[in-house]
Amino acid sequence: MPGAAKDRAFPFLRRRTPDRKQEYSPISNLIELLQPIKHADGHYVGAATPAFGPRLFGGQAIAQGLLAACAMEDMDRQPHSLHASFLRPGQAEDEVHYHVTSLAEGRSFAMRRVDAFQGQTLLLTMTTSFHIDEPGFHHQSDTSHSLDVDAALESLEAWVEHNSEAAQAPIIDRLEKRPIAIVPLDPGSLFGAREREPRTASWMKLRNAPSTDPALQRAALAYASDMMFLRNALLPHAIRPGFSQVQAASLDHSIWFHETPDFSEWHLYATESPWAGNSRGLNRGHFYNRSGKMVASVSQESLMRPKGEALGRLHEMLADQGTT
Numbered sequence: 001m002p003g004a005a006k007d008r009a010f011p012f013l014r015r016r017t018p019d020r021k022q023e024y025s026p027i028s029n030l031i032e033l034l035q036p037i038k039h040a041d042g043h044y045v046g047a048a049t050p051a052f053g054p055r056l057f058g059g060q061a062i063a064q065g066l067l068a069a070c071a072m073e074d075m076d077r078q079p080h081s082l083h084a085s086f087l088r089p090g091q092a093e094d095e096v097h098y099h100v101t102s103l104a105e106g107r108s109f110a111m112r113r114v115d116a117f118q119g120q121t122l123l124l125t126m127t128t129s130f131h132i133d134e135p136g137f138h139h140q141s142d143t144s145h146s147l148d149v150d151a152a153l154e155s156l157e158a159w160v161e162h163n164s165e166a167a168q169a170p171i172i173d174r175l176e177k178r179p180i181a182i183v184p185l186d187p188g189s190l191f192g193a194r195e196r197e198p199r200t201a202s203w204m205k206l207r208n209a210p211s212t213d214p215a216l217q218r219a220a221l222a223y224a225s226d227m228m229f230l231r232n233a234l235l236p237h238a239i240r241p242g243f244s245q246v247q248a249a250s251l252d253h254s255i256w257f258h259e260t261p262d263f264s265e266w267h268l269y270a271t272e273s274p275w276a277g278n279s280r281g282l283n284r285g286h287f288y289n290r291s292g293k294m295v296a297s298v299s300q301e302s303l304m305r306p307k308g309e310a311l312g313r314l315h316e317m318l319a320d321q322g323t324t
Contacts, residue, residue, distance in 0.1 A: 030179035031211060034060070034219050036068045036098060044068040046096040046116075052178075056090030058250045059226030061124050063219040065114040068098040069128040070215040077110055077130035078214050082222070083254045084126035094118050108132050140258075140294045145185060145201045147292055149266045152183045152203055159187040180224045181207050183266075189235060190228060196235040198273035202228060209264035220263040221287060221296055222255055230302035233273035233281025239304075247305040251280070259295040266290055271298075279305040 036044035046064035049057065062084050070079060090096060096116050103111040109131050116124040146152075175182055183203040184190040190200050204224045211217075230248060231241055241248045261267060271285030281304045287296040306314050 030206065030208070030223070031216055031220070034063045034067060034216070034223065036064055036071065038071065039097070042072070042100045044071060044098045044100065046098060048095050049092050052092055054092055056092050056094075056096065056118075056123070057226070058086055058124075058253065059223040061086075061090065061096060061116050062126065062226065062253060062255075063223040064096060065098050065116055065124065065126050066128060066222055067215060067219050068100050069112045069114050069126075069130075070219075072100050072102060072112060073110070073130060075110075075132070077108075077132050078260065079128050079218055079257060080131040081254070081256045082126055082128045083252070084124055085252045086124055086250050088121050088123050089249070090116075090118050090121075090123045096123065103127070108134070141286075142292060143201075143268060143270050143286065143288050143294075145268060145270055147268060147288070147290060149183065149203045149268075149290065152185050155185070156183050156187050163188065163192075178227070179207055180227060181205050182228065184228075190231070193238060193240060195238045198232050198235045198276075199271065200228065200232055200235070201268060201270040203266045204263075204269050205266045206263050212262075214260040217261050217263055218257050221257075221261050221267070224263070224269070225255055225285075225287070225296070225298045226250065226253060226300075228269075229271060229283050229285065229298070229300055230281065230304070232271050232283045232285075233276045233302060233304055235273070236276075245306065245308050245311075247303060247307055249303045251301045251303055253300045254298065256297045257295070258297070259293065261287065261289065261295045267295065276304065279303060 033047050033049060036046055039045050046060070049060060062082065065084070066079060066082060096118055099115045099117065101113045103113055109129060112128050112130070114126045114128060115122060116126075181204065185201045188194070189196040190202065204227070206220055230250060234240060234246065234248065239246045268288045269285055270288065271283060273281055273283050275282045281302045282299070283302060284299040285297070286294050287298070288294055
């Protein structure tokens, strides 16, 4: 049967009956959590993750949706890009149902749409493109950041021990409970509350080694790509996600996979924000492995709506400039 052949192409796909209340340990079972359960042809169910807070994490929805699209593949093509739009916030305590539609199936490329629902609410719609492995020309832009992860680890330890901002950054403790280990090159820019240039770089990897399956590796990177990303656009304004002075959320998210990563190893996520305005911010970044090879590129537009004191200061500034 065609459906059986498709399932064999991606052995990660689980076939058991969904348990609506099943929970997973985020650190030890991320790969298990990301794998969709086949409910029917073109219909997959993603597990709930209440351990991360009340809202569904966007990176989780993207990664689960990507694997649902991969489950339809039967020609050994791998995903090379995805483009997702977040339409409604989801609830972390509820499962997500992914409906996959084939838009085009060619000899080299395939395109599929994934729609993510909780109940009757459409949370996310995403297109994913697949491509066979074939040779071609190559070039890349190298990173200007240091590729010494050990130096970054020592810098983070020193900053946490000696910097007064560390005690006021509860996100550091929260990140210790996440399945992705994060080591920033400049902890002050990522965790501090002062104005900074709109760019950061962090080393990332899975705390527990994943499967070597290429689709799962790309899903792990997709999950990580939504972490610490939208804050780039907030850095010049001395605001961070979670502050009462801003309403922040991801609006859309795109990834281009250049290579299959090994996310059990450290990867440098170099990110920046070239623009912000009209309560939105643009963020973009690249993933590099430890040898300096670029393995993926990411872009995202985010909501960054000023509130409270920040909105008041903005109105004062505009009034001083004579802008209405």
